[in-house]
Amino acid sequence: MARDPERETERLREEIRRHDHLYHVLDRPEISDVEYDALFRRLVDLEAEHPELMTADSPTRRVGGGPADGFEAMEHSVPMLSLANAFEEDELRNFDRRVRALVDCDPIVYVAEPKLDGLSVEVVYEGGRLARGLTRGDGRVGEDVTANLRTIRSIPLVLRCGERQTPEILEVRGEVYIETADLVRLNETRAREGRPTFANPRNLAAGSLRQLNPQVTASRPLRAYFYDIGRVRGWAVESQQELLRTLPEFGIRANPLYRVCDGIEEAIEFFRSLQEQRGNLPYEADGVVVKVDSFVLRERAGAVSRSPRWAIAAKFAAQEGVTRLRDIVVSVGRTGVLTPVGVLEPVRIRGVEITSATLHNEDEVRRKDIRIGDLVVVRRAGDVIPQIVRPLSDQRTGEEREFSMPERCPVCGSEVSRADGAVAQRCLNTNCPARIRQSILHFVSKDGLNVDGIGERLADQLVDRGIVRRLGDLFRLDRQTLVELDRVGEKSAENLLSALQRAKRTSVSRLVFGLGIPGIGVHLAETLAREFGSLERLRDAGRDELIAIPEIGDETADRVAEFFSAPENLEMIEDLKAAGLEFRAAGGAPGEGPLRKKRFVFTGTLVSMTRDEARRRTVQLGGVVASSVSGQTDYVVVGDAPGSKADRARALGVEILSEEAFLGLLRRHGG
Secondary structure (H helix, E strand, O other): OOHHHHHHHHHHHHHHHHHHHHHHHHHOOOOOHHHHHHHHHHHHHHHHHHHOOOOOOOHHHHOOOOOOOOOOEEEOOOOOOOOEEEEHHHHHHHHHHHHHHOOOOOOOOEEEEEEEEOOEEEEEEEOOOEEEEOOOOOOEEEEEEEEOOOOOOOOOOOOOOOOOOOOEEEEEEEEEOOOHHHHHHEEEEEEHHOOOOOOOOHHHHHHOOOOOHHHHHHHOOEEEEEEEEEEEOOOOEHHHHHHHHHHHHHHHOOOOEEEEEEEEHHHHHHHHHHHHHHHHOOOOOOEEEEEEEEHHHHHHHEEEOOOEEOOOEEEEEOEEEEEEEEEEEEEEEOOOOEEEEEEEEEEEOEEEEEEEEEOHHHHHHHHHHOEEEEEEEEEEEEEOEEEEEEEEEEEEOOOOOOOOOOOEEEOOOEEEEOOOOOOOOOOOOOOOOHHHHHHHHHHOOOOOOOOOOOOOHHHHHHHHOOOOOOOOHHOOOOOOHHHOOOOHHHHHHHHHHHHHHOOOEEHHHHHHHHHHOOOHHHHHHHHHHHHOHHHHHHHOOOHHHOOOOOOOOOOHHHHHHHHOOOOOHHHHHHHHOOOOOOEEOOHHHHOOOOOOOOOEEOOOOOOOOOOOHHHHHHOOOEEOOOOOOOOOOEEEOOEEEOOOOHHHHHHOEEEEHOOOHHHHHHHHOOO
């Protein structure tokens, strides 16, 4: 009797999924590669004979489809925050003291996990099936790399829920990486074929996931471990250790090498142990992540700017190399700060060739007694940023030269100033070509006005030829001027002018970032835009009004106030307006809508919209969204699985709104 193709196809899929789970998640294979390949080929043949039986979650879809045209930007429903770093054990102890004070609990139970050197991703399951996958991106917006993530066999296409209820939505965050042995084998093969080798595991992971052709990704031995969650509906978890135990039950890999620590000293002990065995790990790890175990305590601790207060990355001592310091040159940044930079004879550290290293300032050079011509020890701080640790003074020949900062700017020749008590020396000429060049690159960057087509070479030409003397001049460029520049053709000129025209209508948050206010990154630019609604209101805000914002500290408030009090900065903003820029607020300015400066706090998962959408709709009606509950809070909106913010609201007598009540409030006010 002939077999039913539909039933056999589903049986084969289930069997292959089971063996994938045994091999890639549990590391307990039951059959040989030959037997597995036979099952897989039979499924391929059946789907070829019966294409109507093909499904998006079939194991055969892992081989990758055709090339994509590009990657779509997608917003994370819950931001993927970055971690603060600790390079000394005392910094971990200080972190612990801060956490205990924030949550009023002693001792704290922590979970310590290896920090893998790969690429952070988010994978979203809807109804138990892989729906989409994103890179971390800037933490708020990532790139849709679903097709490429599907090719990684350690990422299940369908959750293994068994008797457990299938989560309606499950967003898991983790790291895509490659094991060291696999990287060595891959590089040996590429070297034999005369192809470029990969410098390090992170470069390979990042490059593989950003391939437009998923078949290229499928050809590389990538793996994934998961350690965090974003939005969840239909499943609840209360601690990090519970999460790490439960994820493998769904078929999602979690690194088994973690430790539950009763207090920070146990976490430090785990850090020391892992650092000693670092070279024996099957993958590259550059540190240990220490997290508060309890999700309730995490909610109580909260976050600051772009980092959670309840977690920290303890970085291993960086690997070092020795090379010759050929020279020390001085670079000029967009705020005029002069920075000495060491020019090195090339040295490879952890697979990366290092040719220069920052020396921070003149005092640092003096303190370390670094001289031109020295043999120096170079370290990649945090395994990323090159720095000169110390000179090998006993190797000196007498030909080494001491370094002195110039009395005049090496670019424009203007006098250099060093304020009383300040470390940095600064070129005060706002028209210095180096300052203008760096300001242009910051202004048009992805997080600024996002203008494609202006790189370092073009910025150099625009400034060196006197075409752009201030930011507003970018919007006065014409086709003829551009095509007369080196390596700028007709099409490139047209594309750049179109990009500049589009950038004329920008948001307040992008503009605030693009202006280059010291200490203001993407997150704080968005916060300022959200709180004040317009550039004019931000410009006129006093220091007290700035400090009243929970995420703005004294130093940041001083920098913002100082920026908007400088006549040259106000002139620059007026010139941008004259050049045709329009600064759109994300919504109505607070106090200008029907919610009249009402302060909202959100907690728990919203069902009908993302947290960012709720924030935008609130701001559009004039409301203010805060991250913590205080006596000034008007409403706390409670979704699924709310945290301690709801308890604090009850204690303070703040009105609590269900999601349905919040939606009703929006509708009543036209939102």
